[in-house]
Amino acid sequence: MINRQKDSIYIERWEGFFLYPVDDENYDIPKRINFHINVEIKNDIFIGTHSDEESAPIFEEDAKLKGYFEDDFLSFILKYPYLYFLDEFGQQKTDKNKNHPEIHYYGNFNQKTNSYLGAWEMFEEFNDEFGSPWIERTEGTWEFKVTSSKVK
Structure with missing residues (x-):
């Protein structure tokens, strides 16, 4: 805990x-994406920006x-500016007229590695070819270290 x-x-x-996960067929072979986050923290509440x-x-x-x-626990919701996704060929696509689903991150501070690690999940609502609604859950893991910290 910091x-x-x-x-x-x-x-x-x-x-x-x-x-x-890259796709359903290769679910056990995840793709790794590096990121950085800049946050402002006061009384255990934070807001910030994320880039990957x-x-x-x-x-x-x-x-x-x-x-x-909350003690060693951390939770945040990440929101991209608009919808982006990988199509069936693995190509990046965007739709500026649609909101990207919220991505929920949660995890804990690990004193051995001096890092936070945990899981993330995202729920997307779709209609199938018959017009019936369904929800797809995508999940993964994450880890980060605090690389700089200063009092404002």
């Missing part, structure tokens, strides 16, 4: 990676996030 003084504002940079090596070339602005700490 100790932060109550009522102080901290500016931090986190660097790490997340893993996600896969989405950075697509978006003009960084993804936004908001979350909290």
Whole structure:
């Protein structure tokens, strides 16, 4: 657990990676994407921006996030500016008229590795070819370290 003084504002940079399944056939072989996050933290609540090596070339602005700490536990919701996805051929596609689903991150501080690690999940709503609604859950893991921290 990283100790932060109550009522102080901290500016931090986190660097790490997340893993996600490439497709249903290769679910056990995840793709690794490096990222960095810049946050402002006060009283265990934080807001910030996220950029990763896969989405950075697509978006003009960084993804936004908001979350909290509770002892060693961390949780945040990440929101990209608009929908982006990989099509059936593994090519990146975007739709600026649709919102990207929220991505929920949660995990814990690991004192042995001096890093946070955990899981993420995203739920997407679709209609199948018959018009019936269904929800697809995508999940993966992540890890990051605090690479800089200063009091504002």
